[in-house]
Amino acid sequence: MIIHKKPLHTLGYDFIPGEYLPQGADEYYLRNRQQLSAYSYRPLSETEIDRLMRNGNYSPNWADVWVTDSFLPEQIEHSKFYGRVRIGDMEAIYLEYRDLKLPAGIYNSTIVSCDIGGRTAVHNVRYLAHFVIGDEVVLFNINEMETSSNAKFGNGILRDGDAESSLIELELCNENGGRGVLPFDGMQASDVYLWTRHRHDRQLQDRFSAMTFQRFDTFRGYYSVVGHRTVIKNSHTIKDVKIGTDAYIKGVNKLKNVTVNSITGAYTQIGEGCELVNGIIGHGCRIFYGVKAVRFILSSFSQLKYGARLINSFLGDNSTISCCEVLNSLIFPAHEQHHNNSFLCAALVMGQSNMAAGATVGSNHNSRGADGEIIAARGFWPGLCVSLKHNSRFASYTLIVKGDFLHELDVRLPFAMVSHDVANDRLVILPAYWFLYNMYALMRNNTKFLNRDRRTLKNQHFEYDVLAPDTINEAFAALREIETAVGKAFYPDVQNTDWATLGRKIIDDATINLADHEILLEGVENSKRKVVLIKVREGYVAYRRMVEYYAATQLKHYFDGHTFEQFKAEYLDPTVQFGRMPFENMGGQLVRKPDMDALLDDIRTGKIADWDKVHQRYHLLSNEYPTHKLEHAIASLLELNGMEKAELTRDFIRQLIDESVKTKEWICREIYKTRAKDYSNPFRQMVYENLDEMKAVVGSLENNAFILQQQEEYERYRASAAGIQV
Known part of the structure; x- marks a missing residue:
């Protein structure tokens, strides 16, 4: 280990090595651009220097300590100053945040070449070097705050003179790094999704890298920043950070190479025992109690807590991870994972997901190498003690029942329950399970995720409805699979036919009992054992009913504000062409695949040359999404019933909307019924002395807020549907 010895009077200077200084620039040229407040500085007077020294302060060069005309030397005690230090306006005040009350000024601290904002309280900071501090900031009991001349603040970039090997990548979706991306402040789940896909397209991949590099210059010499009104206390090491305004950071072990976004109304809080390295944190996040995160992006209004470990991963907006370990994963918005013994690795999880206790998703211990992946569409729910093997893929709202699944899975039926029938050595799939047996939990998601979406700038439309183009397309695929499976089950000896x-x-023939035949699905599990469909007709009918309901609700919404004549002109004209297009879940935003392909073409050719323009396209597609969804709904309705557009008459649409009212009523009944089971089950009741105690503990069924909300929503829908003039 080499410890360099240099003259004391040079401490705080030459932050930027001379070979990296632009011609004619001094070492402060970038620092001057980073100013958070406009102050007019002046040198200290002899009287002020004398007062500072009598207060126990020291500097080898008082001429480089600059202040404003609102300087109060009595508010600086027992501190040391090296290099150029500038101090903003001072007042005879103290700053109070919660129960912490500290006088403004600088006390018992060592300051090396920093800008200290106005009315700031700096107490017991043992080493503060190359920081720009905002106004009314509180720094209290901090061991070390320092900045490297090549600080990158969590972004995947290189500064002048950096070795290529120092470039930070997030190795997502796969442990072998083959889907790595360069993180940057402002990165969205959609950006990451596009980048982690299409790895064979070298031109596109090079454009993604180039757009990231061009967001930043390569100059050395940027200072760390702490924004206005931020409070940092009782912390150990804070290095190479960019912290926004109004943040609250307490008791952290380490923040290194991190950007912390925070603003008034969406402030970020980081708490005790956390160690965060090489990361970017979105607005309004909460991180506390022993979290360890390395090479990560945490999107806005998400939480890490209670010892969670997030490594080489991207966590989407409005998500929570507690206690557990998540590695090499790309997670879309609205993910929930709360249990200490759950594990997620090498996965693409498309949001609105929930990991149960004991779930092990993506461990490579049952494969030959760290190169497997799991892809789960939105609504993914691996249940208690589920173990899954790479590679596997799951349709939307797949519920997996407890068990060790030893083989790769490709579950293509949405809203299905997948169970491991150990006694009969088979896999069992119940299609449309959620609609048939747990409508309460399914429909609660619609409201729950909307209420939890606290983004202040909703530049992207995240689709939270369980019935949307992606799930409807999966439902159509499921209908064909069920039909084919039934045809093969009843005519096993017929060859080359339209199953x-x-x-x-x-x-369609209700007199035929489907349970008399074993109905099997093919290509679902990488094994020789059977994959059996149960409740086949019930699931099939539920899929069809929900597709029709989806179309009806979209049409109803259209006719809330339009006339039938407008509908004819916009959608029934023979020259107007649209179909049931494929949609991609692009980071929580549903986009027609041709639109996504057009975006990628524009990136590939350089027509779109920066990430801001990409984000503008997301916003444009979000604005167009309601129209695209309506077109998809109409096309789905026509395909489901084998109709032509001309058959969408006033009477047909009126009847369709009336039928949707009945379906809405059925949904409300099923919501009530599935919740009521919890009150009538004797095993649920047995831990309570009587029904009154049960109601006191869990609440009464009659006062269930979600059930009441759904009943009110049904009444509004019914009344609104009755008033529509088609």
């Missing part, structure tokens, strides 16, 4: 047509006829 789906045969199966559809069988399903």
Whole structure:
């Protein structure tokens, strides 16, 4: 280990090595651009220097300590100043935040070449070097705050003179780094999704890297920043950070190479025992109690807490991870993972997901190498003690029942329950499970995720409705799979036929008992054992009913503000062409695949040359999404019923909307019924002395807020539907 010895009077100077200084610039040229407040500084007077020295302060060069005309030397005690230090306006005040009350000024601290904002309280900071501090900031009991001349603040960039090997990447979706991306402040889940896909397209991948590099210059010499009204106390090491306004940081072990976004109304809080390295934190986040995060992005209004470990991962907006470990994963908005013994690794999880206790998703211990992946569409819910193997893929709202799944899975039916039938050595799939048996939990998601979306700038439309273009497209695929499976089950000896047509006829004939045949799905599990469909007709009918309901609600919403004549002109004209297009879940935002492909083409060719323009396209597509969703709904309705556009008459649409009112009523009944089971189950009741105690503990069914809300929503929908003039 080499410890360099240099003259004391040089401490605080030459922050930028001479070979990296632009011609004609001094070492402060970038620092001057980073000023948070406009102050007019002047040198200290002899009287002020004398007062400072009598207060126990020291500097080898008092001429480089600059102040404003509102300087109060009595507010600086027992501190040392090296290099150029500038101090903003001072007042005879103290700053109070919660129970901490500290006089403004600088006390018992060592300051090296910093800008200290106005009316700031700096107490017991043992080493503060190369920081720009905002106004009314509180720094209390901090061991070390310092900045490297090549600080990057969590961004995946290089400064002049940096080795290529020092470039920070997030190795997402796969442990081998083959889907790595360069993080940057402002990165959205959609950016990461596009970048982690299309790895074979070298031109596109190079454009993503180039757009990231061009967001930043390569100059050395940027200072760390602490924004106005931020409070940092009782912390150990804070190095190479960019911290926004109004943040609250207490008791952290380490913040290193991190950007912390924070503003008034969306302030970020980081608490005791946290160690955060090489990361970017969004607005309004909460991180506390022993969190360890390395190479990460935490999107706005998300939480890490209670010892969570987040490594080489991206966590989308409005998500929570507690206690557990998440590695090499890309997670879209509205993810929940609360249990200490859950584990998520090498996965793309498309949001609105929930990891149960004991779930192990993506461990490579049951494969030959760290190169597997799991892809789970939104609404993914691996249940208690589920263990899954790479590679696997799951349709939207897949519920997986407790068990060790030893083989790779490709579950293509949405809203299904997947269970491991150990006794009969088979996999069992119940299609449309959520609609048939747990409507309460499913529909509660619609409201829950909307209420939790606290983004202040909603430049992207995140789709939270369980019935949307992505899930409806999956429902159509599920209908064809069920029809084919039924056809093969009833006619096993027939070759080269249209199994789906045969199966559809069988399903439509209510006199045929489907339970008399074992109905099998193919290509679901990488094994020789059977994959059995149960409750087949019920699931099939539920899929069709919900597709029709989806179309009806979209049309109803359209006719809330439009006439039938407008509808004819906009959608029934023979020259107007649209179909049931494929949609991509692009970071929580649903986008038609041709629109996504057009975006990628524009990036590839340089027509879109920076990430801000990409984000503008997201915003444009969000604005167009309601129209695209309506077109998709109409096309779905026509395909479901084998109709032409000309058959969408006034009477048909009126009848369709009336039928949707009945479906809405059915949904409300199912919500009530599935929740009521919890009150009538004797095993649920047995821990209470009587029904009154049960109600006192868990609340009464009659006063359930969600049920009451759904009933009110139904009444509004019914009344509104009755008033529509189609």
